Amino acid sequence: MFEKIVSNTRENTPMVHTITNYVTVNDCANIILACGGAPIMADDINEVEEITSICQGLVINIGTLNDRTILSMIKAGKKANELGHPVILDPVGAGASKFRTETVFKLLKEVKFTVIRGNYSEIKTVYKGSGTTRGVDADIKDMIEEDNLDEIIVFAKSLSKKTGSIIAITGSIDIVSSAERAFVIRNGHPLMSKITGSGCMLSTVIGAYCGANYEQIFEATAAAVSAMGLCGELAYDVLENRGTATYRTLIIDFMSKMNDSILRGGAQIEVR
Amino acid sequence: MFEKIVSNTRENTPMVHTITNYVTVNDCANIILACGGAPIMADDINEVEEITSICQGLVINIGTLNDRTILSMIKAGKKANELGHPVILDPVGAGASKFRTETVFKLLKEVKFTVIRGNYSEIKTVYKGSGTTRGVDADIKDMIEEDNLDEIIVFAKSLSKKTGSIIAITGSIDIVSSAERAFVIRNGHPLMSKITGSGCMLSTVIGAYCGANYEQIFEATAAAVSAMGLCGELAYDVLENRGTATYRTLIIDFMSKMNDSILRGGAQIEVR
Amino acid sequence: MFEKIVSNTRENTPMVHTITNYVTVNDCANIILACGGAPIMADDINEVEEITSICQGLVINIGTLNDRTILSMIKAGKKANELGHPVILDPVGAGASKFRTETVFKLLKEVKFTVIRGNYSEIKTVYKGSGTTRGVDADIKDMIEEDNLDEIIVFAKSLSKKTGSIIAITGSIDIVSSAERAFVIRNGHPLMSKITGSGCMLSTVIGAYCGANYEQIFEATAAAVSAMGLCGELAYDVLENRGTATYRTLIIDFMSKMNDSILRGGAQIEVR
Secondary structure (H helix, E strand, O other): OOOOOOHHHHOOOEEEEEEEOOOOOOHHHHHHHHHHEEEEEEEEEEEHHHHHHHEEEEEEEEOOOOOHHHHHHHHHHHHHHHHHOOEEEEOEOOEHHHHHHHHHHHHHHHHOOOEEEHHHHHHHHHHHHHOOOOOOOOOOOOOOOOHHHHHHHHHHHHHHHOOOOOOEEEEEEEEEEEEOOEEEEEOOHHHHOOOOHHHHHHHHHHHHHHHHHOOOHHHHHHHHHHHHHHHHHHHHHOOOOOOOHHHHHHHHHHHHHHHHHHHHOOEEEEOO | OOOOOOHHHHHHEEEEEEEOOOOOOHHEEEHHHOOOOEEEEEEEHHHHHHHHHHHHHOEEEEOOOOOOHHHHHHHHHHHHHHHHOOOEEEOOOOEEHHHHHHHHHHHHHHHHOOOEEEEEHHHHHHHHHOOOOOOOOOOOOOOOHHHHHHHHHHHHHHHHHHHOOOEEOOOOOOEOOOOOOOOEEOOOOHHHOOOOOOOHHHHHHHHHHHHHHOOOOHHHHHHHHHHHHHHHHHHHHHHOOOHHHHHHHHHHHHHHHHHHHHHHOOOOEEEE | OOOOHHHHHHHOOOEEEOOOOOHHHHHHHHHHHHOOOEEEEEEOOOHHHHHHHHEEEEEEEEEOHHHOOOOHHHHHHHHHHHOEEEEEEEEEEEEEEHHHHHHHHHHHOOOOOOOOEEEEHHHHHHHHOOOOOOOOOOOOOOOOHHHHHHHHHHHHHHHHHHOOOOOEEOOOOOOEEEEEEEEOOOOOOHHHHHHHHHHHHHHHHHHHHHHHHOOOOOHHHHHHHHHHHHHHHHHHHOOOOOOOHHHHHHHHHHHHHHHHHHHHOOOOOOOO
């Protein structure tokens, strides 16, 4: 599985236009480089169409959204759609404020996303805004665990069908789903939740992998999710007595050394 | 002293709404996680009230302020006041420009701060704007040293009395003061001044500790100041021949390993 | 050569006003501290004149430019010109969008730059906007290599003559040129292209070195270029099996340990 996703990325060096938050933007730029891509961060409405045009992928992350950048996100997204570029949505904090939720709904209406990646809670909010009237049960617990895995896979497939997007729900277990099929990915380490930006970084790796493997978006997304988790495992293995800042550094280090064979050896992926 | 400040923080995982500069924001998010909290960075006026409402503390840092974010700071601050959340002010660069100074004065007028943390020069500027007509002697030297320590403690107590805030003045010696009592803290290492953001990071740790220990704000603030300094010492001890970027990483590493017993063992605190 | 550039910087601690992108701003602040300066990031139009007035140098980097900050860049630049401070331009991505290119042209028209640093492609765009009608040959290849080195030196001298600025073109070989003379610098390591911000960081080191050595701007710029490259070499030598995030940390580490004698020992500089 994923025979050449990583090496394709290193060979093609996809340029990834990234409109993202100012909290984790540096880590995002560094991990795009580490995984084989080339980052361009640009969020001014005067240039986003041109910048996206010279890239092979677009990542939209609403982590520190504001009125100015929302317009840029929409403009860039529409242009990327027009050009057939993969467009990734990371709906950070969707559901935490009306402003975020409504922005996600607006983005979903204006832009066609190739991949949507978030935690379960964020993706449930996406579901609400994706054109159905049936609300998602708010009382489904927000963690993906073995006992609600089947239920969430059904949910993910249904959302993928509605949106036409590949859905990546990440947590202690990760799900990458199309309308018909889901990868269940069991890579990663709990310490990843103690650094900021592991989700944001993953979304940009998805952007790079998809940018270089646009004919196999579903596999590229799953490969990115697995590779990111695997980096978290490998980093933990050599962490010794160091703490979370070293852990962050090591995760990016391992991404810069990732190749097809390391990924093949470490990927914990099941198809459902 | 501070028996359970650190463990309370790890157990309660206080969410800390942080409106801060884009220079050190990533370090702030990572150190909030490292000390046991959960960071949310959000600065748009459309959402700051809602975001602050789901948090247990608010940190306002004016490092790269602008007209847009100042309004958000005030709105978030008022909401946090209304909800009784601890609100921390880090008046970065107060006194360096009229714009910063006036912003601090406006913030002091509109928002009630639980804790104000800055270096001596910044806190003197705060003093000028805190509703008295007596200007602070500009010729008091700006470094806290043994020979002007008593004088600065008097100043800190007086400012605490005027503002109703806990005052934390950090430098080669740190002072955390209420109106009646001051902690003199002798943790830290001079190399901390050679990385950006050690002050900003401290302010967010104060936010997390206070968010989880709102019944002992004075102690929580002193614990944060001491813990941050102690991390600087511990990091220096294992730095070997590495430089300042590794030092920054190690400081956050040690914060991620901080616990009540390490803090008790290393805190250098005197009550005056 | 450059006998005391580094030690002058450490002794004078030049304050460097930096208006830059939010992607690499933290690395820029940390490397300014590491090389002996003191960073101040401030981009609001209400304060940039005052902030630049208390500094010894100004660095303008258009990496994530927007309408708001462009006005601040111009205002700060004019003030720095008035005060005779060194002003460094880093035209990130010039040529990648009309907005960036036109902003560079506007900046060149409104502000007199002491040093302009970019890669060859960016500097060619600068050339187009520097008041000549002769377009630069777009088909000159964009990499500086031994076989087009002479040609690029002629180009750099000509651009320096036109602009009155020291021109620093960085790539696999670096050129620092005045109107009459050029330093060809062969420090650095290819892995530097796999971290974000090595160019941005260099521009701020130039700002610090020039701020502390304003009577020898040409030499200070070359010293900064050589020192940055040397840090890349020294970091690579101790990288062992780690990856790009550790590499970034080590580069800043070595900058924090740089001194006149290390630079003299490692500089690979030729005068043409």
